[in-house]
Amino acid sequence: MRGPRPEDFETNPSTPITGQPTPTYPAGARKKGVGVRTWLVLCSRGQAQTTEVGKHAIMRRTGLPARDLRILDPLLSYPSTVLGRERAIVINLEHIKAIITAQEVLLLNSKDPSVAPFIDELQRRILCHYRATKPKEEENYEGETRMSMDQAQGGGDGTPLLFGEQGDEAKKDAKQSLENQDGSKVLPFEFVALEACLEAASSSLESEVRDELEHLLDDDEDMAEMYLTEKLAQKLENSSASSMNESDTVEVDLPEGDEDDRHAPDFLNLLPSTVLI
Structure with missing residues (x-):
């Protein structure tokens, strides 16, 4: 009597069948749950609710592309930005990271104490x-x-x-x-x-x-360094005083001809008396 074939049994897909190679997954495959973040949702009635959703769910909910959601990533550094899109407004200002739609507001970092007020x-x-x-x-x-x-x-x-x-x-x-x-x-x-x-x-x-x-x-030294006009005026005053002092001590050099004439009498005294008739 012919026995049942292996394909007739229900097997767990995650359990490899004996005699078959073990399935391998790509190294870059994303694990389940990656990208899930905690959002605080405020509806148009003022009611608040905390929910954990992934990136793709937020994209479907708000109509935003992935590049706009990266602006709100707390692990990345982006400048302060306000983006207006077809169905939502993206807010990245200081410690506020939010998405505004026509019916609700989604806050990303609601656990931050500075965001509570x-x-x-x-x-x-x-x-x-x-x-x-x-x-x-x-x-x-x-x-x-x-x-x-x-x-x-x-x-x-x-x-x-x-x-x-x-x-x-x-x-x-x-x-x-x-x-x-x-x-x-x-x-x-x-x-x-x-x-x-x-x-x-x-x-x-x-x-x-x-x-x-x-x-x-509160810091006197820092405040003193900031008085730029006063420091510039003091520098100009010191420079002017220094110029005046230099002008008082200038020595006037005599021409070379005058210096030779001054030594001429001494030279004549050294000549023999016979030469002078």
């Missing part, structure tokens, strides 16, 4: 933006829904046309309420987040400059 302020602004826009939007949506139900129950030949016109008006009113509520213009979500990032980076730079100035003011 910025996160609190960003969350507060997002929550204020949500409260300023969402209730009015929900009210318009509920009114539009109620109106559509009334039109559906009323019936009639002119109902579809009337419903379409009033629906367009309701949508237009809802859009205007988001842009201008209580006489004040409300910024879009992405600009609220961008404004918070820029102000936080400016505050950080201001703090660094203030600390550096305090350090200079």
Whole structure:
């Protein structure tokens, strides 16, 4: 009786079959989990959530290419940058590394203690933006829904046309309420987040400059070295005084002919008396 063939058994793909060569993998093959980072996600409602996702998931989520994500890599050194792309804004300012979309903000280094105050302020602004826009939007949506139900129950030949016109008006009113509520213009979500990032980076730079100035003011030697105008005036004064002293001690050299005439009488005294008649 013929026995079962080896291919009839279910084998573990990771376990090599006896008699076959052990599979080898390329040296540069990426291991699972490489590129996964911890992100703090702030939604448009102001709610925060920590998630661990890979680079490709972030690319699909934000529409950013890989070269833009490298700017946020903490292991690489890139200058301060703000990039505007089709679906996202990339922020790399001082200690702030974030991605802003139309509905959420993704922060990369949320565990950094210096970022904690910025996160609190960003969350507060997002929550204020949500409260300023969402209730009015929900009210318009509920009114539009109620109106559509009334039109559906009323019936009639002119109902579809009337419903379409009033629906367009309701949508237009809802859009205007988001842009201008209580006489004040409300910024879009992405600009609220961008404004918070820029102000936080400016505050950080201001703090660094203030600390550096305090350090200079406390060091008398460094402050003395910085008085360039005073040092230049002192140098010019010393140079002028030195020139005047040199002019007082200058010796006037006599011509060679005058010096020979001065020694002429002595030469005549040495001649024999017989020569002088």
